[in-house]
Amino acid sequence: MSDAQVSIIRLWDVLLVALMGDVADHHAEQISDVVLDRIAKHGPRGLVLDLSGVSVVDSHLCSLMANLAAAAGLMGTRAFISGISAEVAMTLQTMGVTFHNVETTRGLEDALSKLNIARLEELA
Amino acid sequence: MNEYHQQLLPILERYLSPINARAFLDKAMRNAGLTANVPFECQHLTSLVARLTPSLNLFLGDKAAQVVIGQINKLGPAPATFPAVRVDIAREADIQTARNCARSQCATLQASSFMIMRVLTVVSELARNIVNYSKGGWIELQSSAGGVTITAVDRGPGIANLEVILGGQYRSRTGLGLGIIGVRRLAQHFSIETGSTGTRVEATVSL
Numbered sequence: 001m002s003d004a005q006v007s008i009i010r011l012w013d014v015l016l017v018a019l020m021g022d023v024a025d026h027h028a029e030q031i032s033d034v035v036l037d038r039i040a041k042h043g044p045r046g047l048v049l050d051l052s053g054v055s056v057v058d059s060h061l062c063s064l065m066a067n068l069a070a071a072a073g074l075m076g077t078r079a080f081i082s083g084i085s086a087e088v089a090m091t092l093q094t095m096g097v098t099f100h101n102v103e104t105t106r107g108l109e110d111a112l113s114k115l116n117i118a119r120l121e122e123l124a
Numbered sequence: 125m126n127e128y129h130q131q132l133l134p135i136l137e138r139y140l141s142p143i144n145a146r147a148f149l150d151k152a153m154r155n156a157g158l159t160a161n162v163p164f165e166c167q168h169l170t171s172l173v174a175r176l177t178p179s180l181n182l183f184l185g186d187k188a189a190q191v192v193i194g195q196i197n198k199l200g201p202a203p204a205t206f207p208a209v210r211v212d213i214a215r216e217a218d219i220q221t222a223r224n225c226a227r228s229q230c231a232t233l234q235a236s237s238f239m240i241m242r243v244l245t246v247v248s249e250l251a252r253n254i255v256n257y258s259k260g261g262w263i264e265l266q267s268s269a270g271g272v273t274i275t276a277v278d279r280g281p282g283i284a285n286l287e288v289i290l291g292g293q294y295r296s297r298t299g300l301g302l303g304i305i306g307v308r309r310l311a312q313h314f315s316i317e318t319g320s321t322g323t324r325v326e327a328t329v330s331l
Contacts, residue, residue, distance in 0.1 A: 022219070022220045022223075024216045024217075025216060055223075055244070056223060056241070056244045056245055056248050057245075058245050058248040058249050058252065058303070058306075059249060059302040059303045059306050060248075060249075060252050060303070063302070086238075087237050087238050087240075087241035088241065090238055090241070091238075091241050091242055091245050091310065094242070094309055094310055095245070095302075095305070095306030095307075095309050095310060096305065096306065096309060097302070097306065
């Protein structure tokens with residue numbers, strides 16, 4: 001009955017987590033568990049949490065993402081949050097929400113670029 | 125002369141001759157399907173402005189037309205046309221319901237996407253607090269052309285240490301303080317009352 005969906009995709013040695021819709025509390029726990037389990041198994045060097053499919057990002061979701069990113073960091077995986085729209089960015093800034101220990105980017109490809117995953121022409 | 129004439133002609137006549145103002149307005153009203161008896165309401169105003177825009181652009185140029193349209197858009201509807209909407213909040217799924225409700229309320233107003241996001245985030249924060257920290261409550265949305273007032277009431281045990289939380293020093297394990305402070309910063313007017321019988325938050329986001 002919830003409208004949330006999550007895709008967890010392994011891209012070489014990077015883990016992509018794309019969230020869509022409204023992430024309920026019990027989902028968030030499941031997502032965290034699965035993601036950390038995957039990190040433990042495969043040891044990706046990067047984790048990207050993409051929020052472009054989430055329409056409203058409130059402080060609750062922010063703390064979920066921040067916790068997950070921090071936990072990933074503890075395991076040696078560099079974490080990013082991508083897909084923050086202009087409206088969400090302005091709202092979070094106004095609310096005073098800050099992300100420690102996690103880098104944020106506008107789009108998925110920007111996060112991947114920072115992980116040195118980009119078009120061949122750009123990498124040369 | 126109906127209410128649309130009374131409200132809009134004074135604005136139009138600042139920039140156009142009375143004959144042109146009247147002609148454009150009547151034509152736009154015809155195209156929008158607004159007969160003499162239609163009440164002066166926000167969604168009609170939007171449709172009317174859409175029909176007026178080409179004539180205004182043609183006669184005044186884009187820049188001046190935007191000024192005129194801005195003035196027309198400021199004519200809010202009478203408060204009676206925006207009844208308050210109440211959403212009961214008990215379960216997690218109700219948070220999304222409240223957001224959808226707020227979204228459709230905002231759609232009838234002239235609000236930028238940034239302001240709409242503020243409203244939705246306030247609704248989200250307050251609804252989530254009701255779900256997480258009480259057994260239930262409701263959220264009421266009251267919109268006017270000037271802004272949206274969100275009222276959140278719950279029957280929970282109240283917020284202990286409210287002063288500390290509002291002071292920004294509180295680091296909750298569960299995130300309670302962050303949401304409330306966030307709402308206060310997003311809203312132009314904010315008030316909160318809390319006690320052992322429940323909590324009431326009122327936040328107004330200006331558009």
